[in-house]
Amino acid sequence: HRHLLGIEHLSQSDITTLLDLADTYADLNRQPDKHADALTGLTQINMFFENSTRTQASFEIAGKRLGADVMNMAMQASSIKKGETLIDTAMTLNAMHPDLLVVRHPQSGAVDLLAQKVNCAVLNAGDGRHEHPTQALLDALTIRRAKGRLHRLSIAICGDIAHSRVARSNILLLGKMENRIRLIGPPTLMPAGVADFGVEVFDDMAEGLRDVDVVMMLRLQKERMDGGFIPSEREYYHRYGLDAEKLTHAAPDAIVMHPGPMNRGVEIDGTLADDINRSVIQDQVEMGVAVRMAAMDLLARNLGNAPARQLS
Ligand code: CP
Numbered sequence: 001h002r003h004l005l006g007i008e009h010l011s012q013s014d015i016t017t018l019l020d021l022a023d024t025y026a027d028l029n030r031q032p033d034k035h036a037d038a039l040t041g042l043t044q045i046n047m048f049f050e051n052s053t054r055t056q057a058s059f060e061i062a063g064k065r066l067g068a069d070v071m072n073m074a075m076q077a078s079s080i081k082k083g084e085t086l087i088d089t090a091m092t093l094n095a096m097h098p099d100l101l102v103v104r105h106p107q108s109g110a111v112d113l114l115a116q117k118v119n120c121a122v123l124n125a126g127d128g129r130h131e132h133p134t135q136a137l138l139d140a141l142t143i144r145r146a147k148g149r150l151h152r153l154s155i156a157i158c159g160d161i162a163h164s165r166v167a168r169s170n171i172l173l174l175g176k177m178e179n180r181i182r183l184i185g186p187p188t189l190m191p192a193g194v195a196d197f198g199v200e201v202f203d204d205m206a207e208g209l210r211d212v213d214v215v216m217m218l219r220l221q222k223e224r225m226d227g228g229f230i231p232s233e234r235e236y237y238h239r240y241g242l243d244a245e246k247l248t249h250a251a252p253d254a255i256v257m258h259p260g261p262m263n264r265g266v267e268i269d270g271t272l273a274d275d276i277n278r279s280v281i282q283d284q285v286e287m288g289v290a291v292r293m294a295a296m297d298l299l300a301r302n303l304g305n306a307p308a309r310q311l312s
Pocket of ligand 1: 051053054055056126135260261
């Protein structure tokens, strides 16, 4: 692959190869010396047009640990503010010969469009409600390490599915790896036609969580609800917020996940989120660095195969 734009484009074997490499980087990241040289001499530019804590920080750390020169574009201070378009901005940076471009953008499809214009490898760090492939990969690695496998598991994804690129990438990845996926949430936050993805849909937590191995909670993404129905937080927590009582419906050894940022007391009880016997939320963050190291390492191996583009 030349780019990492979505789970949509990956095969089962692509996913396994990436997770196996990420496992070795996860071990390296626990050593006193965390450096490797997979990206030595390469330039990585991070362009985040939307807020981020985990993804931006972990892509930066991942690049630095692998020896790349990493530059974070301060998008708030860029000429985007003077009316320069996304593509002109990308072409400007492309002329500086970066090797890896990491892009987050609020519009679905913006990262794919940009990837068609530049001649470096592009990694999608989240585009609108479309895909967040490295999030699904880090979730997969966390599950595989906690459960010892990534197939034939029963996995519940709960909450605001309709606005979630994390849910979309996870449904694609976990489906490709042959797991049973259950989506739980209010019908107003369930995308139309989702059952076509081979998932089961529930609007009752007790029913949907029954005997699942993994419970993945999602934030209410109000920034993407643009004028639509926004549930009251109290009512939402009562019906769909995960707490110790609702978790009793899942398998006794079920793990609790959340991609972050989380809203305590809205989609998840704070005490449960901090319970290291059930919650793997901090492991997800840790695996994020390893997965991003693996993704950039694998793409860097294909650099040089890209056709040269005529810059006008
Ligand atoms: N999970 C995730 O993408 O978090 P950030 O928005 O903080 O990067």
